[in-house]
Amino acid sequence: MRRRRATARPTLADVALQAGVSAITVSRFFNAPERVGADARGRIQTAVEALNYVPNLAAGGLASAHNKVVAMVVPNISGPIFAHTLQSLSDGLSAAGYQLLLASSYFSLDAEERAVRAFLGWQPAALVLTSRHHSPGTERLIDSAGIPVIETWDLAQRRTPLQIGFSHRQVGRDGVRYLVERGYQRIAFVHNSAAGDISAKERCEGYSDALKALGRTPLPVTPKDPDPMAAGAEALGMLRAQMPAMPRPDAVFFANDNLACGALLAALRQGLRVPQDIALFGFGDYAFSDKLMPSLSTIRPPAREIGHCAAQHILTLAAGGQPPPHTSLPCELIARESA
Amino acid sequence: MRRRRATARPTLADVALQAGVSAITVSRFFNAPERVGADARGRIQTAVEALNYVPNLAAGGLASAHNKVVAMVVPNISGPIFAHTLQSLSDGLSAAGYQLLLASSYFSLDAEERAVRAFLGWQPAALVLTSRHHSPGTERLIDSAGIPVIETWDLAQRRTPLQIGFSHRQVGRDGVRYLVERGYQRIAFVHNSAAGDISAKERCEGYSDALKALGRTPLPVTPKDPDPMAAGAEALGMLRAQMPAMPRPDAVFFANDNLACGALLAALRQGLRVPQDIALFGFGDYAFSDKLMPSLSTIRPPAREIGHCAAQHILTLAAGGQPPPHTSLPCELIARESA
């Protein structure tokens, strides 16, 4: 049959011919140089440079069933925090010659499933997901994937997948404890349900648990606006408009810093003093959070650390090692001016 | 020779066997379903679901020399702006079934070259780069790559690669014109050379050109601190410490909003009024820029639009079309409070 080489790119065979060795020796030159004789090595090096040869990784992966690719699904790439995890994961992997395949789910379990299905086709060395909540289809794919799966940004005892993250419930509890210690009496929680962010719901549950344990009544608020900044402002309005019989909250815990920021700017526009009239507390420690005036008190998740740790785990697995199934990385409570 | 199937994953042949057709028919089921008979289609569908079959894309790409992957190199993933381009590129491509391979260069031409070399091994459908400045090695790789290359975030008449972006020199000129129209007399430019960001240098050149055209003297300042916020504060100090014989600048144009933000916060700490005592102007329109008080006047680059346009170009190319070689996307000057 006629050859059907699509590109004019040189192959291993071309390099071998030019260097006067066999193809397998050129293959070894790339994968185990120490097993190639010094003068063969020199001739191969020359040929590679002359031809501008780049190994075809798809072919290599097919032959070895071992692709140097890692796939990650994040809720969104351009968000203020997941990008840090991506960055550190990418850095840790590229140092070891791995490539990163990326997709975003926008907090949609269906989109996540589509991305996972597509990724599996590349037989990646590992699959990194965000959160531990998936569709049944995703679960099925993962189970039959035959490749390591790492769930990040979350932590709960669970079976197969490796987990690297923290407890969102604990974040809710920690925020409440901080606000209570500061003397705040009526603490509300604002949670933008529009996002479909299950982890945010868990932070809210932690908040509720902590308040109930103190004998206080949780006050969850769910604004409707899809834009988080606008939703924050909306929530502030809802809380200020409470029935007069019911005393207004003196502190508000937000599911993320975008919501908190929207509320903070709205509060300032309305002439409210923060934190004297109302204290505001966030989650995420976004880039703007320390630049607001007053600066935003918040909880910083270990975004970079998660990516770094995931990269280490993957390299450990590739080396035949066995990383710990659950890695708990601490969040950091950052006390600033707003609460 | 003994089989060496590494994974237990089902293959096309397994599906074919179960569906009672040949492998090539199953291949058609995925790539051209309309060319498969209705009842064969039904049996194949059943078999695919029963086996949880996912096609091996590396094998398909090898056979067809046509991988549904696009590779992109950005200076950094977690930066405030490139993430938007990544996000829109990823969205545009994943809708068409393409995957995104990602690497970051940290403004290092060598790191870019390494990433390009690794990417080329995947024979991607297209290679998307940031800026038009590359190492000679990268140029060589690109030339012999045989795949479309798109340079983004930059624009200058040039040969092979497609370009999608804007003129950084023009950004420098536009900023100057705005500040001059506002009546500022002595306009400095702050540029953190530590970043190795060639595009920022071009913005500085545009600034210099514009001032010279007006018969004024450019006043470029290059702080040393590697941290951009700190560098902005440092630059402010340098400018305030000018010789008394030389009047202090009344406006400062920063190469990016991080620098401007650092200067803004430092100015407020020093009791300076912005913009009355000193006007500050940035570039990038980062997430915090409209939240500062005073809010930061800046120029917004078409980050999302670039990614979207790149995705369109790639799909056009894949369909055999010929996208325009140079696409100019406008920046938007955003007049806020700081200048």
Next chain:
DNA sequence: TTGTAAGCGTTATCAT
């Protein structure tokens, strides 16, 4: 240290 042969899972080509 180096080579030969077979096979990885898919698609292009040609045939029916």
Next chain:
DNA sequence: ATGATAACGCTTACAA
């Protein structure tokens, strides 16, 4: 509409 066969470019297994 469906199939047989030969590639695609590389690596494993075994041999020398």
